Amino acid sequence: MPHTIVVYHSGYGHTQRLAQAVAEGAGAQSIAIDADGNLPEGGWEALQAAQAIIFGAPTYMGGPSWQFKKFADASSKPWFSQSWKDKLFAGFTCSASVNGDKQVTLDYFFHLAMQHGGLWVGLGHLPSNTKAATRNDANWIGTFSGAAAQAPADASAGEMFAGDLENGRILGQRVAQLAARLGA
Numbered sequence: 778m779p780h781t782i783v784v785y786h787s788g789y790g791h792t793q794r795l796a797q798a799v800a801e802g803a804g805a806q807s808i809a810i811d812a813d814g815n816l817p818e819g820g821w822e823a824l825q826a827a828q829a830i831i832f833g834a835p836t837y838m839g840g841p842s843w844q845f846k847k848f849a850d851a852s853s854k855p856w857f858s859q860s861w862k863d864k865l866f867a868g869f870t871c872s873a874s875v876n877g878d879k880q881v882t883l884d885y886f887f888h889l890a891m892q893h894g895g896l897w898v899g900l901g902h903l904p905s906n907t908k909a910a911t912r913n914d915a916n917w918i919g920t921f922s923g924a925a926a927q928a929p930a931d932a933s934a935g936e937m938f939a940g941d942l943e944n945g946r947i948l949g950q951r952v953a954q955l956a957a958r959l960g961a
């Protein structure tokens with residue numbers, strides 16, 4: 778059975794909440810990158826065994842958090858042998874501003890996936906961009922490259938917008954369905 782893993786870092790819980798939604802959509806296992814930028818025991822082996830890997834990190838200073846970048850640099854080990862080649866990849870991020878340069882983080886995930894010889898999966902869901910659209914609608918931000926979420930600077934992780942969590946579920950579900958279609 779093909780399976781998907783969500784590997785993410787979250788400093789203050791918002792990206793973690795989004796990661797939970799993505800994992801729920803995908804029926805996936807989640808692996809948290811810790812505050813020192815390390816994976817838990819068995820994390821690398823689990824990633825190696827997965828058919829699809831979904832990256833997640835908050836956008837900090839216009840890019841992924843350093844903890845995620847440490848993980849990405851450590852992935853040079855599987856890179857050397859291209860052992861992640863032909864896996865599916867996707868990504869999600871959260872930031873305080875509506876734009877906030879989230880695209881840079883998603884672009885970083887894309888390039889990391891390309892370095893590994895992977896296949897990129899975008900959101901595949903049209904934006905909710907009419908006058909009637911609200912933050913309860915999926916893809917209200919209007920990003921195609923992955924799942925982008927906004928958490929206002931004074932909002933707790935418990936206050937994540939319903940549309941953003943739905944967006945996460947949509948991305949996770951799409952990746953898992955494509956992984957199943959491609960087979961193990």
Ligand SMILES: Cc1cc2nc3c(=O)[nH]c(=O)nc-3n(C[C@H](O)[C@H](O)[C@H](O)COP(=O)(O)O)c2cc1C
Pocket residue numbers: 786787788789790791792793834835836837838839840871872873874875876877878928930
């Ligand atoms: C060091 C740092 C840098 C940040 N840089 C940005 C940024 O470039 N753009 C933005 O919109 N928000 C920025 N933020 C806000 C976070 O992206 C936002 O609070 C996010 O929800 C945090 O996710 P987390 O709770 O998973 O850590 C920054 C926050 C921190 C702590």
